[in-house]
Amino acid sequence: MRNAADVLARLDLAPAQSAAPFHLDVGAVTLSVYCPGTLRDALTAYFADALSDTPGDIAVHLLPGQALAAEPDWTAWQREPGKAGRKDAICDLEGARLIRKVRSGVTFLQAPDAAMAFGPLEDNVSTVINFINTQILSACLRDGWQLCHAAAVTRETRTLAIAGLSGGGKSTSILRMMEIPGTRFVSNDRVLIRAGDPPQALGIPKHPRINPGTILGNPRLHGILSPERRAELAALPPAELWALEEKHDLIVPEIYGPGRIRYDAPLSDFWVLNWQHGSDAPTRLTEVSIADRPDLLGAIMKSPGPFYQHRDGPFEPNGNTPDPAGYLAALAGVRVFEVSGRVDFDALADHGRQLFDG
Structure with a gap:
C-alpha cells in the first residue's frame, strides 16, 4: 500500500454512504459522519448537544467489521513521558497515514480528503468518539489553536x-x-x-470519563454505579481507590x-x-x-x-x-x-x- 487510494481500494464504503449522515457543529468546525446501523444510533445519542442540520466541511466514514486483507508494516507510536505500554501504531503512506489501536485492533485512515475508521467499531464506541473529536482538534490546530x-x-x-x-x-x-x-x-x-x-x-x-474516586466523592454522581459496586469501592484504601482505572461515562x-x-x-x-x-x-x-x-x-x-x-x-x-x-x-x-x-x-x-x- 503506497497511498490512500490503495487503502480505499481494499475497503467497501457503500454501507456507510448508503446511510443518512449526521452532522456536527463545534465552534467553527463542522462535520458529517457517515455510519450505518446501531453504531449511528449510539453516536447521535452521545453527540446530541452538537448535532446540526447543516452538512459539514469534514466527512468521516465509519466501516464496522471491515479489515485490510494484508497488514502493513506498523511502527509503534512513541507515547508521552510517564505513559507505559503500546497504545498506537502507525504506517506512513504517500500523503496519508494509517493508525492502529494496538489493544482493540480498530484502524484509521487519515489523509487530507479521507477520515475513516474500520474494524471492531461497535465494540469500541469510545474509540470512535475520540476519532471524530480528533478531526475537530486537527482542524482547529491547523487554524492556529x-x-x-x-x-x-x-x-x-x-x-x-x-x-x-x-x-x-x-x-x-x-x-x-x-x-x-x-x-x-x-x-x-x-x-x-x-x-x-x-x-x-x-x-x-x-x-x-471518570474514575470511581470521582463518583464516590460527589453524591450527585452516585447513580452512575450500582449500590453494590459503590460499597465495594468505598471499602478500598484511599490510595488504591485514587489509582484505580475504571472509566465511566x-x-x-x-x-x-x-x-x-x-x-x-x-x-x-x-x-x-x-x-x-x-x-x-x-x-x-x-x-x-x-x-x-x-x-x-x-x-x-x-x-x-x-x-x-x-x-x-x-x-x-x-x-x-x-x-x-x-x-x-x-x-x-x-x-x-x-x-x-x-x-x-x-x-x-x-x-x-x-x-x-x-
Whole structure:
C-alpha cells in the first residue's frame, strides 16, 4: 500500500454512504459522519448537544467489521513521558497515514480528503468518539489553536481551565465547579486555546470519563454505579481507590440538566494542579508567570498525536513535543495560578465560587 487510494481500494464504503449522515457543529468546525446501523444510533445519542442540520466541511466514514486483507508494516507510536505500554501504531503512506489501536485492533485512515475508521467499531464506541473529536482538534490546530491537557467550565465572561498531570484530579475539580450556579461545561480533558482580545477557549463534544474516586466523592454522581459496586469501592484504601482505572461515562445533560454545555468561551483563568496527597500544607493558589514555570507549562501542553496532519502536508512526527511559544502567546492576558499544598477539593471549590462570584 503506497497511498490512500490503495487503502480505499481494499475497503467497501457503500454501507456507510448508503446511510443518512449526521452532522456536527463545534465552534467553527463542522462535520458529517457517515455510519450505518446501531453504531449511528449510539453516536447521535452521545453527540446530541452538537448535532446540526447543516452538512459539514469534514466527512468521516465509519466501516464496522471491515479489515485490510494484508497488514502493513506498523511502527509503534512513541507515547508521552510517564505513559507505559503500546497504545498506537502507525504506517506512513504517500500523503496519508494509517493508525492502529494496538489493544482493540480498530484502524484509521487519515489523509487530507479521507477520515475513516474500520474494524471492531461497535465494540469500541469510545474509540470512535475520540476519532471524530480528533478531526475537530486537527482542524482547529491547523487554524492556529493550541491543544491543552485540561478541563474547563465557563460562566458569562469568565472561563476557568484546570490542568495537571494525569490522575491529578482535573475531572473531579471541574465537576465540583459545575455545582456553582450558572456554570457550563466546556470540556473535560482537551481544551483548545487561542490568543485574542479576550483569549479564547474551545472544548470538544466529549463527555467526562471518570474514575470511581470521582463518583464516590460527589453524591450527585452516585447513580452512575450500582449500590453494590459503590460499597465495594468505598471499602478500598484511599490510595488504591485514587489509582484505580475504571472509566465511566458521565453524560452532562443527564446529570446536570439541559443547557449546561457551551463549547466556545472567553478564557480568563488557568489553574495548574501541583498539589500532593499526604501533604499537611493547606491548599493554596499562587499566581505565576507561566513563562517562568516550564514545569507548569509542561502540564498544560498536549501533543496532537498521530492523527494530526499539518497545514503544509506532513504528519506529526513520532516523538515530537509541542512548541511552548504558541502556548505562551495564547495565554497572554490569562491569569495562571499554581495549586499547591494538600489535595482538598472542598477548598478548591471555594476558590472557584470566589472566582465566578467575584
